[in-house]
Amino acid sequence: MSPDGSTRTMNVPTKFAVFAPLFPPATLGGGPIRTLKALVDSVPTDTQTLVFTSDRDMGQSNPLPVRSNEWLAIDGVQVYYGTASSLRSYLRGLGEVRKERPEVTYYNSFFNPRFSLFPQLLGRIGFWRGAQILLAPRGEFGRGALAIRPLKKRIAVAVYKMLGLHRGIAWHASSVNEAEDIRAVFGETTRVLVREDETSLPIVAEKPPAARVDGPLRIVFVSRLNPMKGLDLLLRSLTLTQATITLDVFGNSEDLKYVQDCQELIDELPVNVRCTLHGSIAPESVRGIFAEGDVFVFPTAGENFGHVIAEALSVSCPVMCSDVTPWSDVLRQAGCEVLGSRDPQEWSIAIESFAALSPHEVRERRRAAGAAFDCWSQVDKGEHVFALLARSAFV
Structure with missing residues (x-):
């Protein structure tokens, strides 16, 4: 008909x-x-x-x-x-x-x-x-x-x-x-x-660890290294933070000039921030990387889907993300920060706020991230x- x-x-x-x-x-x-x-x-x-x-x-x-x-x-x-x-x-x-x-x-x-x-x-x-x-x-x-x-x-x-x-x-x-x-x-x-x-991805998120290991805030960034993904914005925001932070960056150096610019920003980071560029990783390793981090900070300029966001949530890793992805409602449901600004100062404030959470509060954020993934995956x-x-x- x-x-x-x-x-x-x-x-x-x-x-x-x-x-x-x-x-x-x-x-x-x-x-x-x-x-x-x-x-x-x-x-x-x-x-x-x-x-x-x-x-x-x-x-x-x-x-x-x-x-x-x-x-x-x-x-x-x-x-x-x-x-x-x-x-x-x-x-x-x-x-x-x-x-x-x-x-x-x-x-x-x-x-x-x-x-x-x-x-x-x-x-x-x-x-x-x-x-x-x-x-x-x-x-x-x-x-x-x-x-x-x-x-x-x-x-x-x-x-x-x-x-x-x-x-x-x-x-x-x-x-x-x-x-x-x-x-x-x-x-x-x-x-x-x-x-x-x-x-x-699995239907049910991997549960977060029972307790967080003491130490600095562990930020993970997993994405191709190009201007769309916003690593430079993340680095600029970290120059404004006072918290002790480690940032681990994983991704293919797609734009070599951009990676060089990011390396210059890394060289200017304050002593309280330690950043390591790890290069590209195998797809099967991505979820394990997120499982070891406290939060995935992703100041992307836009995603039509954002598979990497789903991967983070699938191992109960909270996501701090810009509001130009289809995931905004899911992330808000998880208590994650969704930012509408590209101002490094605002991202710095959000990161400082997360760094100030207690180990129990971080675990609750992780639990909420996994629960939001479970709801999304079952729709x-x-x-x-x-x-x-x-x-x-x-x-």
Whole structure:
């Protein structure tokens, strides 16, 4: 039955080709890789999913430990790790995907040229034989994201519209806020499916330790090191604190100039603050890192989902976060600090307040963080986004 009440035959798509610049065993792209893997692993049983991705991790010249430029069965999913730096290998990979005749092409980025823009352009000229398009921009249209290299992004969007690539596609937003960001760029009538990102986290949070070990406040920062994630704001706020604090930073040095700027801020920290840059870590180690900290301080400029926030809460680690993520209500429920300012002074005050808590109060904050995660994880998230697309209202 169609939305207008008439009966018509539906061609329900069952074969999806996922285009993504990074896919496991790649790790340096952080949470988006893990959410994409969870999305692929949880597709409806009557759906076949193919993944076309790069055989290199983010910013790396050496290939991943996989066979390149051929189809591989990875956890029941066919994955093609193409050598995108070689034009011949890249085009051959696109041809291999075309042979599979996907009914839907799913793009896990908007601005990526090799794994989104160029394949979409090919679709416009019939290369994908009329396959539908489902596009997940992964927060790329958030205000904070668009403020980074804004001219380049405005030109890309203008050309995209000029070529008509935005017509007739569906968008996947991870939250209502991201749907609004997408419509702010492409118009109020833009078709957007809102479905929270998948995770492979446990249903119940890990319980906090029975007692906190005495010592300085242990702040943990886990994220890619780029201007969006706000490590520089955290460091500036720590220069204003009087409390004794240790800050452990984990993440891929995605923007080397930014990391250099952060290192200069670290060199200026007062003697009561000790900061260590640990570099990138394996995805399976992230939750253990949070379990050892007192609080995750995350002054991000915007998250379409924020997988790393879920990981922290899943081990009962409190989160101090900016108010530009879908997690604000959950965090407030947990008694966590949600800040609407990017003023280091205000973040410093919040950190000082947390540092002044007694061991018992810190444990109660941890208990509340775990309880909030349990409530969030048990809420019905609805159908998989691929199933949403297959419904008549969206086809």
